[in-house]
Amino acid sequence: MSKEIVKPTTLPGFLELLPEDQILFNKIKDTIRQTYEKHGFIPIDTPLIEKSEVLLAKGGGETEKQIYRFTKGDTDMSLRFDLTVPLARFVAQHFQELTFPYRRYHIGKVYRGERSQRGRFREFYQCDVDIIGNGKLSVIYDAEILSIIYHTFINLGFEDFTIRINNRKILNGFFDSLNITNTADVLRSIDKLQKIGAKGVSSELIHIGLSTKVIDKILNFIKIQGSGEEKLQALISLNIENQTFKEGIEEISTVIGYVKSFGVPEKNYIIDLTIARGLDYYTGTVYETFLDEYPEIGSVCSGGRYDNLAEYYTTQKLPGVGVSIGLTRLFYQLKEAGLLGKNTPSTLTKVLVIPMDESFNEYSIKIANSLRENDIISEVYFGNVKIGKKLNYANKLNIPYTILIGEEEIKNWKVSLKDMTTGSQEIVTLDNAIKTLK
Amino acid sequence: MSKEIVKPTTLPGFLELLPEDQILFNKIKDTIRQTYEKHGFIPIDTPLIEKSEVLLAKGGGETEKQIYRFTKGDTDMSLRFDLTVPLARFVAQHFQELTFPYRRYHIGKVYRGERSQRGRFREFYQCDVDIIGNGKLSVIYDAEILSIIYHTFINLGFEDFTIRINNRKILNGFFDSLNITNTADVLRSIDKLQKIGAKGVSSELIHIGLSTKVIDKILNFIKIQGSGEEKLQALISLNIENQTFKEGIEEISTVIGYVKSFGVPEKNYIIDLTIARGLDYYTGTVYETFLDEYPEIGSVCSGGRYDNLAEYYTTQKLPGVGVSIGLTRLFYQLKEAGLLGKNTPSTLTKVLVIPMDESFNEYSIKIANSLRENDIISEVYFGNVKIGKKLNYANKLNIPYTILIGEEEIKNWKVSLKDMTTGSQEIVTLDNAIKTLK
Numbered sequence: 001m002s003k004e005i006v007k008p009t010t011l012p013g014f015l016e017l018l019p020e021d022q023i024l025f026n027k028i029k030d031t032i033r034q035t036y037e038k039h040g041f042i043p044i045d046t047p048l049i050e051k052s053e054v055l056l057a058k059g060g061g062e063t064e065k066q067i068y069r070f071t072k073g074d075t076d077m078s079l080r081f082d083l084t085v086p087l088a089r090f091v092a093q094h095f096q097e098l099t100f101p102y103r104r105y106h107i108g109k110v111y112r113g114e115r116s117q118r119g120r121f122r123e124f125y126q127c128d129v130d131i132i133g134n135g136k137l138s139v140i141y142d143a144e145i146l147s148i149i150y151h152t153f154i155n156l157g158f159e160d161f162t163i164r165i166n167n168r169k170i171l172n173g174f175f176d177s178l179n180i181t182n183t184a185d186v187l188r189s190i191d192k193l194q195k196i197g198a199k200g201v202s203s204e205l206i207h208i209g210l211s212t213k214v215i216d217k218i219l220n221f222i223k224i225q226g227s228g229e230e231k232l233q234a235l236i237s238l239n240i241e242n243q244t245f246k247e248g249i250e251e252i253s254t255v256i257g258y259v260k261s262f263g264v265p266e267k268n269y270i271i272d273l274t275i276a277r278g279l280d281y282y283t284g285t286v287y288e289t290f291l292d293e294y295p296e297i298g299s300v301c302s303g304g305r306y307d308n309l310a311e312y313y314t315t316q317k318l319p320g321v322g323v324s325i326g327l328t329r330l331f332y333q334l335k336e337a338g339l340l341g342k343n344t345p346s347t348l349t350k351v352l353v354i355p356m357d358e359s360f361n362e363y364s365i366k367i368a369n370s371l372r373e374n375d376i377i378s379e380v381y382f383g384n385v386k387i388g389k390k391l392n393y394a395n396k397l398n399i400p401y402t403i404l405i406g407e408e409e410i411k412n413w414k415v416s417l418k419d420m421t422t423g424s425q426e427i428v429t430l431d432n433a434i435k436t437l438k
Numbered sequence: 439m440s441k442e443i444v445k446p447t448t449l450p451g452f453l454e455l456l457p458e459d460q461i462l463f464n465k466i467k468d469t470i471r472q473t474y475e476k477h478g479f480i481p482i483d484t485p486l487i488e489k490s491e492v493l494l495a496k497g498g499g500e501t502e503k504q505i506y507r508f509t510k511g512d513t514d515m516s517l518r519f520d521l522t523v524p525l526a527r528f529v530a531q532h533f534q535e536l537t538f539p540y541r542r543y544h545i546g547k548v549y550r551g552e553r554s555q556r557g558r559f560r561e562f563y564q565c566d567v568d569i570i571g572n573g574k575l576s577v578i579y580d581a582e583i584l585s586i587i588y589h590t591f592i593n594l595g596f597e598d599f600t601i602r603i604n605n606r607k608i609l610n611g612f613f614d615s616l617n618i619t620n621t622a623d624v625l626r627s628i629d630k631l632q633k634i635g636a637k638g639v640s641s642e643l644i645h646i647g648l649s650t651k652v653i654d655k656i657l658n659f660i661k662i663q664g665s666g667e668e669k670l671q672a673l674i675s676l677n678i679e680n681q682t683f684k685e686g687i688e689e690i691s692t693v694i695g696y697v698k699s700f701g702v703p704e705k706n707y708i709i710d711l712t713i714a715r716g717l718d719y720y721t722g723t724v725y726e727t728f729l730d731e732y733p734e735i736g737s738v739c740s741g742g743r744y745d746n747l748a749e750y751y752t753t754q755k756l757p758g759v760g761v762s763i764g765l766t767r768l769f770y771q772l773k774e775a776g777l778l779g780k781n782t783p784s785t786l787t788k789v790l791v792i793p794m795d796e797s798f799n800e801y802s803i804k805i806a807n808s809l810r811e812n813d814i815i816s817e818v819y820f821g822n823v824k825i826g827k828k829l830n831y832a833n834k835l836n837i838p839y840t841i842l843i844g845e846e847e848i849k850n851w852k853v854s855l856k857d858m859t860t861g862s863q864e865i866v867t868l869d870n871a872i873k874t875l876k
Contacts, residue, residue, distance in 0.1 A: 004750065005492055005750065005753065006492055006495040006531040006751055007529040007751075008492065008526075008528075008531035008748070008751040008752065009489065010485055010488065010489075010490070010527075010531075011485065011486075011487060011488065011489060011515060011801055014485035014487065015485075016481065016483075016484055016485060016528070017536055018532060018536075019480045019481075019482075019536070022481050022483060023479070023480070023481065025483075026481055027484075030842065036817055037786050037815065038808070038810050039815075040785060040786065040787035040815055040816060040817035041786075042457045042460070042461070042784070042785050042786065043457075043460050043461065043464055044457075044460060045454075045455065045460060045463075045464075046448075047448055047449065047452035047453075047454060048456055048547065048561065049452065049506075049549075049561065050448065050484065051447065051449060054444055054447070055442055056448065068508070068510060071508070071550075072551055075449065077449060088446075089448075090446075090454070091447040093447065093448075097456055097786065098456075098457075099831055099834040099835050100831075101819075101821075101831075103785075103817065109486065111487075113511075115512050120680075122489065123485050125769070131616060133821075136821070137821070138820040138822070140799060140821075140823040141820055142816075144820075147531060162661070164748075176843040201559075216690060258799070258803070259766060261799075261800040261803040261807075262803055262807065263807050264631060278716070309644075312443065312444055313443060313444055313446040314443065314446065315443065317704075331671035342469065345482070346537065347478060347480050348478065348480065348693065349478035357702060361578060361696070361699075362696070362699040365696070365699040365700055366699060369700065369701050370476070372476050375476075377475065377476055377477075377478055378478060379477060379478030379541065379581075380532050381539075381577075382573075382578040382579055382582075383539075383575070383577040384573070393538075393539075394536055396537040397537050398481030431520065
């Protein structure tokens with residue numbers, strides 16, 4: 001009976017990596033994890049599936065359209081579309097068992113049934129880090145989060161990147177002082193400044209119904225230039241009598257004041273009064289991060305301060321601050337931009353041990369054991385095939401070294417160590433081989 | 439407007455861990471990953487959702503009932519229920535881009551809508567390791583997989599465990615020589631030996647319709663005792679003229695012969711002629727692993743050799759050998775058995791830096807920076823609260839050390855290092871504090 005063959009394919013929008021890329025991807029993911037952990041963040045790993053009523057408690061808009069929702073038996077369930085809603089549910093559910101400020105990181109996959117297009121994924125990793133307070137949370141943690149963004153990207157090997165920060169209270173207070181009520185529309189226009197320029201923003205604001213006088217004030221406001229200190233001075237000298245505005249300036253001053261202690265150089269952050277990050281979620285500091293030479297990638301790490309993490313699940317007031325890296329998209333874009341290594345290995349193995357004949361297998365195994373005991377990743381190629389085929393295996397995987405085991409090596413308790421890059425080969429003691437490999 | 443509160447809960451059968459357990463869980467997961475990587479296995483990370491026609495290519499039985507299957511738009515998709523089917527699809531799909539023998543490991547979540555019961559989970563981690571050959575694969579790799587089981591459990595801190603191995607060809611050849619056709623039924627009975635005893639098995643076999651003579655032969659066969667060498671001798675002296683039987687003996691002899699070179703002590707493995715591992719998948723070596731003092735947990739790591747990994751997706755013949763650890767269930771059971779640490783920390787932080795007053799924040803931040811530069815996980819407690827509350831935070835999380843920063847410490851460029859276990863406290867230089875903490 002001949003079997004029917006099903007064509008082996010994945011769903012569109014679901015990224016799957018081959019060994020070389022997977023190894024690079026994991027290296028980036030590990031670096032992010034290590035940076036988060038070094039700052040005392042606690043891991044969390046919530047279910048990928050949750051009750052739909054929990055995930056959609058806030059409801060509305062794009063989320064409901066994009067969510068993967070289904071039933072099994074009587075249960076209405078959905079795949080999580082971000083890591084923030086599960087965090088809110090987790091903190092509300094386990095409130096009594098957690099210690100605050102609760103510092104958590106979460107690296108995991110999320111699902112959004114977006115329209116399939118290049119560089120957009122329906123399954124992707126988010127790497128979130130948040131600090132949640134019980135009732136209140138010092139604004140100094142906002143400076144710490146900025147520092148964590150900085151250290152993460154430094155550890156990832158970047159130097160030229162800029163963390164742009166703003167404070168929603170400054171924007172809200174400013175609009176308030178101008179008696180603007182349709183804040184959402186105005187923010188949406190301001191967000192387009194880089195795309196459509198000051199004139200474009202201006203004509204949009206006229207369309208919304210703002211007076212020329214108000215528009216001029218807005219344009220002057222978003223055009224404030226200079227160093228952080230100068231921008232703050234310019235804001236103060238606007239003499240706006242609005243409590244929210246003043247709080248915003250005080251908060252951003254505190255953040256900027258502390259950032260230096262955390263070891264973040266001035267070249268890596270800037271106050272950007274045009275950054276708003278969405279319309280209704282954040283309430284204070286907001287962050288976006290750009291790679292200086294690749295602005296087209298957009299923000300690679302964003303987030304901010306929120307007053308009330310879990311308002312849909314508890315009456316406890318839980319303010320927090322955090323950021324997220326959309327890792328799958330970032331990886332894809334770094335690769336597209338040619339920023340990831342070329343000809344990197346397709347395996348983690350550092351040495352392939354090759355028995356020249358099957359009768360040397362046991363000696364070869366023992367050599368590999370010793371290498372592993374010395375923390376050198378190694379494997380033995382078994383099977384009655386020609387040496388050329390075994391060397392070819394090492395070449396195809398870009399394994400940097402091979403150790404050849406033949407009669408002579410065994411007789412003299414030595415190994416033939418071959419550098420696969422240069423092709424040079426020498427007979428050395430195992431100890432010396434280990435020294436070279438380390 | 440008062441909001442409606444949704445009760446924050448997870449779905450039944452979905453395990454979620456609190457910080458203390460999550461940290462332990464990750465430690466175990468990391469150890470498994472490190473062991474797999476050290477042996478030169480390559481990571482893979484396939485989508486959790488696949489086309490239903492791909493996942494269900496083999497079809498049939500429990501799988502179809504338990505699978506989470508749904509549609510979005512026109513697409514019929516399902517959550518993966520193991521990591522083997524995605525591996526088969528992956529290898530068939532990317533056959534041209536992979537190098538063989540292809541050594542891959544995969545640690546990820548899988549989904550089965552099982553009846554909800556204690557210790558059974560609908561979302562759980564599997565940790566799989568497999569070696570796939572192109573056309574053929576040396577049986578020495580079967581010995582290597584046994585060695586990887588051994589090293590994994592050693593690295594996890596276990597000593598008293600037994601890897602039980604058998605070879606399906608021995609069973610199949612033996613049954614063949616007795617002209618038994620309903621092999622499946624006989625295997626099912628033999629599998630119950632530990633539960634129902636030899637008499638129970640005997641009466642089941644009568645029921646199936648076997649003759650007393652055949653049953654006696656089967657009982658004698660599964661009762662073969664002794665060391666590995668003795669068992670092999672006993673099998674050979676049965677003088678069974680069956681090609682499959684002979685191949686099985688040869689293969690298991692090779693495996694046992696090589697295992698020693700891999701450094702696996704004799705106390706940690708045994709030939710067990712009653713182990714079959716399911717009915718139609720494995721074709722050669724099979725493995726089960728038991729914790730000697732907790733046999734009730736069942737096998738904690740199982741697998742075997744298969745002739746044809748991807749037969750539903752390609753005509754390429756891809757033999758392989760591998761094992762899997764069901765990590766979520768294992769973790770749950772180790773915890774139930776009291777085998778996991780007690781009073782372990784609820785954070786990874788080694789030192790909490792406590793400014794005695796908000797004016798000492800910046801100095802405290804710099805201390806924490808230095809600690810992190812020395813690979814000591816540390817955090818600063820910010821906020822205008824009493825020292826007692828800050829110390830209490832350290833106590834609740836089981837943070838082993840605190841560093842207190844006051845006027846005197848700053849004046850003398852020193853820190854007060856407090857051991858939270860003993861309560862002892864001393865004023866030392868930062869360098870000395872780092873030495874103590876390392």
